[in-house]
Structure formats: structure tokens, C-alpha cells
Amino acid sequence: DKTWGGWEDSRYNAAVHTHAQFAGMITRLDQYVGEIFAKLKEKGLDRNTVVIFTSDNGPHEEGGADPEFFGRDGKLKGLKRQCYEGGIRIPFIAWWPEHIKAGAVNDTQFAFYDLLPTFCDLAGIRNFAKRYTNRKLAGDGFDGISIAPTLLGKDTEQKHHDYLYWEFHETDQIGVRKGDWKLVVVKGEPRLYNLASDIHEDHNVAAEHPKILTELLAAIRKEHRDSKDFEITLPKF
CATH class of the missing domain: 3.30.1120.10 (Arylsulfatase, C-terminal domain)
Known part of the structure; x- marks a missing residue:
């Protein structure tokens, strides 16, 4: 196992068994996702709710994290805060049983700033840019493109960056x-x-x-x- 000494005055506390701790965190995350799905089913919302599972960056080494130990496949170079694919290319899973085809895979290139336009599009909000742009802040606006067509299997309607x-x-x-x-x-x-x-x-x-x-x-x-x-x-x- 690997021991981490911790960073004083940070959220990364010392840990004797960092591999075990990290594995425990992944198990807990998996459990939490299950609880969300169970609650949606309990409320009768499970068939018509968009659920997205993703990450904000590639693997990192902070807090004693050890991506090499946990079987990083080596196909991508780079870590969090780097512009190589390993730092910025991330998993993205979208689940919406009545609208998204199960098992479908798509290679449309997009980024997180495309999600607000996507959610607004799915919710039927067509004038979101006008509604949510701060006119008192110079340069404020939206660079995103809705990926709703991709999610709904309408590739021919999808715009691209x-x-x-x-x-x-x-x-x-x-x-x-x-x-x-x-x-x-x-x-x-x-x-x-x-x-x-x-x-x-x-x-x-x-x-x-x-x-x-x-x-x-x-x-x-x-x-x-x-x-x-x-x-x-x-x-x-």
C-alpha cells in the first residue's frame, strides 16, 4: 500500500492506506449513485429523468491518489491540469430510458460549457442566452452548443464547434x-x-x-x- 503524509491546512489529510481509502471512496460513490436511482424509482421519475455521470478532469495524483496502481490503461497521456488528452478527455454517460437509446456510443466532441445550452434545450427554454447573460458584465455570454440532438439520436441535426x-x-x-x-x-x-x-x-x-x-x-x-x-x-x- 501507499502512505500519504497529508497537506497541512488542506482537505487532503494524512492516510496510512491510501489505496484502500481510495477504493473505499469509489465504492461509496457507486453506492450513492444507486441511492439516487432508487429515489427516482420511488418517486416514479426513473423513466423520464436525465441522469448524467461524468468527471471534471482526468486522473490526478493529489492527496496520495495513485492512478497507475488502479489500472490506468495508458492509452492517454497526461493528468489533471494538463492539456494532453489524459487530463481533459473524460467519461460521459447519459441515461434517459424513454429518449436515449441504450448502449449507444457517439464520438461528438463537446465540453462542459455545452451542458447548460443542452439542459435549456431539453427543457424547452429557447431564449436562454438572452435570459441568462449578464449585460452589466463585459464579455459575458455563452460559447456552448446544445448536444441534445446527439443525446436524442438526431446526429444530422447536431451542430459542432x-x-x-x-x-x-x-x-x-x-x-x-x-x-x-x-x-x-x-x-x-x-x-x-x-x-x-x-x-x-x-x-x-x-x-x-x-x-x-x-x-x-x-x-x-x-x-x-x-x-x-x-x-x-x-x-x-
Whole structure:
């Protein structure tokens, strides 16, 4: 087993048996999900309630967590707060028996900021952007696209992002994904990957595809906003 000394003044307390503790937390989480489903069934809501199970990031090593021990498959590179696929690509399970086809799998690319538009769409709220945008806050608005068509099996009606964009100042990384192309900028150094043939992001092909590199760098120029609280090293444009 692995012993964790803890971080003073944090939520990560010392633990002698961190592997056992982590396994216990997963078991508890599984039990809690079961309780939610049981309550929905008790209330007669289980056939017509959308239930989504997902995560906010890939595996991490904080608090003594040990993703290597728990059988991380190794297909993806990176951890939480990194822009490699292992840090940002996460499981997403949607359950809605009367609307979502059981066992269906879809490769539509989306991000968490697409969920509010999705929920509003499913609830029939068409003017959510106007209702919920803070007009007193400059730049406030919505970048999300509803994935309701995907959930409902209407792929031909699904709109798609031109690209997805991430920044993590903690690791000084930027990520841009467009289709199978993925740009990761680490401390100002751009690295281009083709995820169709290199899902582990091992082979930087920036030199071989200058046009793609230029296109994804342009996305960074468009999306980045300077912040003294979240400083990051930009690549050379």
C-alpha cells in the first residue's frame, strides 16, 4: 500500500492506506449513485429523468491518489491540469430510458460549457442566452452548443464547434483540438499531434503540417484573454 503524509491546512489529510481509502471512496460513490436511482424509482421519475455521470478532469495524483496502481490503461497521456488528452478527455454517460437509446456510443466532441445550452434545450427554454447573460458584465455570454440532438439520436441535426480550447495556468499549458488535430502548447512551445494515428500524443508533427499549426495558433490568438491571476506563456505567432 501507499502512505500519504497529508497537506497541512488542506482537505487532503494524512492516510496510512491510501489505496484502500481510495477504493473505499469509489465504492461509496457507486453506492450513492444507486441511492439516487432508487429515489427516482420511488418517486416514479426513473423513466423520464436525465441522469448524467461524468468527471471534471482526468486522473490526478493529489492527496496520495495513485492512478497507475488502479489500472490506468495508458492509452492517454497526461493528468489533471494538463492539456494532453489524459487530463481533459473524460467519461460521459447519459441515461434517459424513454429518449436515449441504450448502449449507444457517439464520438461528438463537446465540453462542459455545452451542458447548460443542452439542459435549456431539453427543457424547452429557447431564449436562454438572452435570459441568462449578464449585460452589466463585459464579455459575458455563452460559447456552448446544445448536444441534445446527439443525446436524442438526431446526429444530422447536431451542430459542432469549430474547435475546442483550454488553458491551465498551473502547468502553463494551452490546448486546441479541431477534429483529429490537437495542439498542445507547453510553456510557450507548440506541439502538434494527429490523434487519429497518435492518441498518446507522442509524435510532434508541427514541422510537417505548418498550415494546420498556423490555423490552431490563430485560435489561441482569438480565444486567449490576458489575466494577472491566470498568467500563461503564449506561443510565438
